[in-house]
Amino acid sequence: MFGSIAKSLFGSSNDRYVRSLNPILAKIASFEPTLQAMDDATLANQTALFRERLANGETLDSLLPEAFATVREAAKRVLGQRHYDVQMIGGIVLHRGEIAEMRTGEGKTLVATLATYLNALPGKGVHVITVNDYLAARDADWMGRVYRFLGLTVGVIVPNLSDDERRAAYAADITYGTNNEFGFDYLRDNMKYDRASMVQRPFAMAIVDEVDSVLIDEARTPLIISGPTDDKSELYIAVDAVVKQITPDDYEKDEKQKTIVLTEEGTERVERLLEAAGLLEGANLYDFENTQVVHHLNQSLRANVMFKRDIDYIVKDGKVIIIDEFTGRMMDGRRWSDGLHQAVEAKEGVQIEPENQTMASITFQNYFRMYPKLAGMTGTAATEAAEFFDIYKMNVVTIPTNNPIRRVDEEDEFYKDTHDKFRAIAKRIRQHAEKGQPVLVGTVSIEKSEMLSEFLKQEGVDHSVLNARYHEQEAHIVAQAGRLGAVTIATNMAGRGTDIQLGGNLEFRVEDELAGMPEGPDRDAAIEQIRAEIAAEKAKVLEAGGLFVLGTERHESRRIDNQLRGRSGRQGDPGLSRFYLSLDDDLLRIFGPDTLFARMMRSNIEDGEAIGSKWLTKAIETAQKKVEARNYDIRKQVVEYDDVMNDQRKVIYEQRADIMDAETVGDVVTDMRAETVNAIVGDACPVGSYPEQWDVEGMKDRLAEILNLTPRIDDWLGEDAVDPEMITERVQAEADAMVAAKAAELEPETWTQVEKSILLQNLDHHWKEHLATLDALRQVVHLRAYAQKTPINEYKQEAFALFQRMLDAIREDVTKTIAHAQFQLQAPPPLPDLPDFITTHFDPFSGEDNSADVDAGTLGLIQTQVPPMQIPQPTGVEVGEDPESWKGVVSRNSPCPCGSGRKYKHCHGAV
Structure with missing residues (x-):
C-alpha cells in the first residue's frame, strides 16, 4: 500500500529516471538557434570538429548535447523530420547502452540516428541490427541520407554479397544488417586461413532494432554453419514407412515439450516392423548396434506426429520449407538439424537432401555480449526486463509517448x-x-x-x-x-x-x-x-x-x-x-x-x-506467464550450454588469429613436438618404474608412426645412466634435426607458410570433430539426471575433458604431419572444390527454426580461402610397388601407400 502511495506522489523509478534527463534536453535545445543559423556546409563540418575534440581528450558524453542537436537539425533539412523531445530521451537511453521501449509509430528508426551518429564519431564502427533484409536496406538508404549529409559513411550487409563488398560495408562508420548476417560473418571469418580475407573488424557498438525479437525470440536458437555428410536417404524412407504403420496407441506425446516416446507395446510392435523391413540387428531395438536406427526412428516419429504441414512447414517446388513460428515467413535455405528435416522430407515423399555436420556455431547471447556497448529499442520489452538484465546486463527504460494514447483495448x-x-x-x-x-x-x-x-x-x-x-x-x-x-x-x-x-x-x-x-x-x-x-x-x-x-x-x-x-x-x-x-x-x-x-x-x-470476463482474461495471462517462464528457461539452458563451448571457442579462435598474425610459428610447432615426445616417452616409461618394465616396442612403434624416427633405443638402454629424461632429450634432438633438414630445403617464407597451413588445417579439423562430439553429448547428458546428477555440471566436466583430449590430438597430428611431409619443388595439383556450406538457425531442444530473417540462409558457397599449400598425406616411409613388401615396413595406423585414403590396417594391411 505504501508503495502505491509513494508511486502516486513521486512517480515510478522509470518516471524519475526519464525526468532526470530533462537538464540534458534543455542543453540540447540551447544549441538549436546556433545550428539553425549555419549553412549546409558549416553544419556538415560539425563532424570534423567533433572528431578533433575527441582526439583532444573530450568524451562522447560531453559531446552528446551538441551532437544530438546537430543530428536533429540535419534530419530536419534532409528528411523534413524534426526529433521530438521524447525521441531525444530515447537517443540518450540508447547511448547509455540501455533498451528504449517506445510505442509503435513513435519513430524508433529516427531515434537510432542520434546514438548511432554520436558513437560513430570515434571511427570504430557502429552496427545497426534489424530483423530482416528489407528493413536493413531501407533504413540504410533512408537514415543514411542524414549520416552522409554529416560526412559519415554507411554500409549495408545483405545476402549474396562478395567478401570485398562485405569488407567495404564493415569498414564504413555505420553498418546496417540483420542479426543473422552479422553472426554468420563472424563465424565465417573464423574459418578463414588469412587475416586479410576476413571481413569484420573489432566490435565497438551495436544498436538492435526490435531488440525483443532479436535477443529474446530468436535467442532460443544458435547460428550454425554446417557442411554435408554421407547420404542416408534409403534409411530415412524405410524408417518412415515403418512409422506410418503405427497407431496413436503405440506412443505418448507431449505437445508442451514437442517430444514423443513409444509405449512398451509400441516398442514391441516397432521391433517386429523393423525386423520385417530388415533394419533391426538382433532382437532388441535398444541394442548398441541399433543406435542409428533408433535415432532415425525418433526423428521420423516427431516428423509424422508433431510437425504439421502448412503450420510448421510448407512443400513448395518439391522442397520442404520451414515456416518461422514467430513471423509466419518462409525460410528458404534453412533446414532443421539432426536428421529432422530429412525425416520430414521422407514423410512428404520429396527428394531427401543429405544431413549436415556442424563446422561452426554460436548463440545470439554470446555473439552480442562480445560488443563493448549494446543498446536496443522496441515497442515491447517491459515484460522481459528481468531477462534482458540477467543475460545482457541491459536496463529497460519506458519512453513516454509524444501524444496521449487514445486506443481502446476491449476484453x-x-x-x-x-x-x-x-x-x-x-x-x-x-x-x-x-x-x-x-x-x-x-x-x-x-x-x-x-x-x-x-x-x-x-x-x-x-x-x-x-x-x-x-x-x-x-x-x-x-x-x-x-x-x-x-x-x-x-x-x-x-x-x-x-x-x-x-x-x-x-x-x-x-x-x-x-x-x-x-x-x-x-x-x-x-x-x-x-x-x-x-x-x-x-x-x-x-x-x-x-x-x-x-x-x-x-x-x-x-x-x-x-x-x-x-x-x-x-x-x-x-x-x-x-x-x-x-x-x-x-x-x-x-x-x-x-x-x-x-x-x-x-x-x-x-x-x-x-x-x-476479467477472470477469464486473467486466467489467459497466467497461462502466458507460465509459457514465458518456460521459454526463458529454454533460452537460459541454451546459454548455459553454449557458455561452456564459448570459452573453448574463444581459445580456438584466438589461437587461429595468433597463428595468422604471427610472422613465424616455429616456436609453437617446436613446443608441440616437445610435448608429443614427452607424452610418448612418458606413456612407455612411467615415473618410478624400472627399465625392464618399460614398453620399449610400443615406444618404437609410436615414434615411427608419429615422428617418422627409428632412434637407437636398444643401444641407449645398454648405457648405465639410462632414464626417461635422457631418452626424451635424445629423441627430441633427433626430431628437431630432421625437421630442420626439411626446413632447409625450402625458402624461409615458404616454410613458415607450410607450418601455418598445417596448424590451421589441423586446428579446424579437430574443432569440427569436437563440435560434433559436444552436440552428441548435449543430446544425451540430460539422462544423467536419473542418477541424481546435474546435467549441466556433467556437461561442463566432460566438455573440459574432451577439449583437453582435442588439444592433445591437435599437438600430435601437427607433429606427425610435419614429420612425414615430403616436399616437391613443383606446382601442386589442383585442389578439390569446397562443398557448399549451409547456414542454419535452429533450436537444439525443440528442433524448430525460429529465425525471422528470410534470406540469410541462402548464401550458398561460403567464401572461405583454401590454405596456400596443401601438405600431402604422409605415407610413413619409402616403399616399393609390391604390397607384400609393405608388411612390417608401413605402420598399421599410417595411410595405406596405395593411395586409397584409408589406414593401412584397414586396406592392404588387413589381417
Whole structure:
C-alpha cells in the first residue's frame, strides 16, 4: 500500500529516471538557434570538429548535447523530420547502452540516428541490427541520407554479397544488417586461413532494432554453419514407412515439450516392423548396434506426429520449407538439424537432401555480449526486463509517448470452438469494414489465416491475406492497412517495422502507382494529388474510429500480443483492439486452465454464444506467464550450454588469429613436438618404474608412426645412466634435426607458410570433430539426471575433458604431419572444390527454426580461402610397388601407400 502511495506522489523509478534527463534536453535545445543559423556546409563540418575534440581528450558524453542537436537539425533539412523531445530521451537511453521501449509509430528508426551518429564519431564502427533484409536496406538508404549529409559513411550487409563488398560495408562508420548476417560473418571469418580475407573488424557498438525479437525470440536458437555428410536417404524412407504403420496407441506425446516416446507395446510392435523391413540387428531395438536406427526412428516419429504441414512447414517446388513460428515467413535455405528435416522430407515423399555436420556455431547471447556497448529499442520489452538484465546486463527504460494514447483495448471474447469463433470474427469484421474502419487481423499460422479468409469470402468482405506464401509484398500490403475499409489478415507480426498510417502511406503509394513516371512537374502534381487523397481518407478513417486490431487467438508470449495491439493508436490516433479465443486454441488447450474448467465451459456455452470476463482474461495471462517462464528457461539452458563451448571457442579462435598474425610459428610447432615426445616417452616409461618394465616396442612403434624416427633405443638402454629424461632429450634432438633438414630445403617464407597451413588445417579439423562430439553429448547428458546428477555440471566436466583430449590430438597430428611431409619443388595439383556450406538457425531442444530473417540462409558457397599449400598425406616411409613388401615396413595406423585414403590396417594391411 505504501508503495502505491509513494508511486502516486513521486512517480515510478522509470518516471524519475526519464525526468532526470530533462537538464540534458534543455542543453540540447540551447544549441538549436546556433545550428539553425549555419549553412549546409558549416553544419556538415560539425563532424570534423567533433572528431578533433575527441582526439583532444573530450568524451562522447560531453559531446552528446551538441551532437544530438546537430543530428536533429540535419534530419530536419534532409528528411523534413524534426526529433521530438521524447525521441531525444530515447537517443540518450540508447547511448547509455540501455533498451528504449517506445510505442509503435513513435519513430524508433529516427531515434537510432542520434546514438548511432554520436558513437560513430570515434571511427570504430557502429552496427545497426534489424530483423530482416528489407528493413536493413531501407533504413540504410533512408537514415543514411542524414549520416552522409554529416560526412559519415554507411554500409549495408545483405545476402549474396562478395567478401570485398562485405569488407567495404564493415569498414564504413555505420553498418546496417540483420542479426543473422552479422553472426554468420563472424563465424565465417573464423574459418578463414588469412587475416586479410576476413571481413569484420573489432566490435565497438551495436544498436538492435526490435531488440525483443532479436535477443529474446530468436535467442532460443544458435547460428550454425554446417557442411554435408554421407547420404542416408534409403534409411530415412524405410524408417518412415515403418512409422506410418503405427497407431496413436503405440506412443505418448507431449505437445508442451514437442517430444514423443513409444509405449512398451509400441516398442514391441516397432521391433517386429523393423525386423520385417530388415533394419533391426538382433532382437532388441535398444541394442548398441541399433543406435542409428533408433535415432532415425525418433526423428521420423516427431516428423509424422508433431510437425504439421502448412503450420510448421510448407512443400513448395518439391522442397520442404520451414515456416518461422514467430513471423509466419518462409525460410528458404534453412533446414532443421539432426536428421529432422530429412525425416520430414521422407514423410512428404520429396527428394531427401543429405544431413549436415556442424563446422561452426554460436548463440545470439554470446555473439552480442562480445560488443563493448549494446543498446536496443522496441515497442515491447517491459515484460522481459528481468531477462534482458540477467543475460545482457541491459536496463529497460519506458519512453513516454509524444501524444496521449487514445486506443481502446476491449476484453477478450471466448467461444466454444474455432468454427463459432471464426464465424463471429467474420461478422464483426464486416460490420467495421462497412462503416469504413480499417481492420488488421493477426493470426498465428498460415492454416488459420486461410481458414479465416474462407469465412470472410462467405461474408462478402474484400481483404488481403499476408502470410509466408506472399512475403515479397508484405511491406506494401501492411503500409496500406490503414486505408478506408481495408481488411488485412497478417500471420503474426508479418510486416513488422513498417508503419501503418491512417488513410494510407504516401511513400509506398508513390512507389506503387508512379513507378514508371519520370521526374518532372507531372510527377510532382501526381504526388500532391495522392497527398490530398490520403489527407481526405485519413479524416474519414478517424471519424470511423481509427485502426481496429483483431487477434484471432492469444500468442504464447504477451509481448507478441502487445506488438499486435501496438499497431493501432500510433501518435495519439484513436484505435480499437480485441482478442477472440476458443477452447480449441493451442494456448488454452496445452497450457490453459484444467480440464474441469474446459468441461464446464463446453457444457454451459451454447453454439455461437460468446462470454467475456476479467477472470477469464486473467486466467489467459497466467497461462502466458507460465509459457514465458518456460521459454526463458529454454533460452537460459541454451546459454548455459553454449557458455561452456564459448570459452573453448574463444581459445580456438584466438589461437587461429595468433597463428595468422604471427610472422613465424616455429616456436609453437617446436613446443608441440616437445610435448608429443614427452607424452610418448612418458606413456612407455612411467615415473618410478624400472627399465625392464618399460614398453620399449610400443615406444618404437609410436615414434615411427608419429615422428617418422627409428632412434637407437636398444643401444641407449645398454648405457648405465639410462632414464626417461635422457631418452626424451635424445629423441627430441633427433626430431628437431630432421625437421630442420626439411626446413632447409625450402625458402624461409615458404616454410613458415607450410607450418601455418598445417596448424590451421589441423586446428579446424579437430574443432569440427569436437563440435560434433559436444552436440552428441548435449543430446544425451540430460539422462544423467536419473542418477541424481546435474546435467549441466556433467556437461561442463566432460566438455573440459574432451577439449583437453582435442588439444592433445591437435599437438600430435601437427607433429606427425610435419614429420612425414615430403616436399616437391613443383606446382601442386589442383585442389578439390569446397562443398557448399549451409547456414542454419535452429533450436537444439525443440528442433524448430525460429529465425525471422528470410534470406540469410541462402548464401550458398561460403567464401572461405583454401590454405596456400596443401601438405600431402604422409605415407610413413619409402616403399616399393609390391604390397607384400609393405608388411612390417608401413605402420598399421599410417595411410595405406596405395593411395586409397584409408589406414593401412584397414586396406592392404588387413589381417
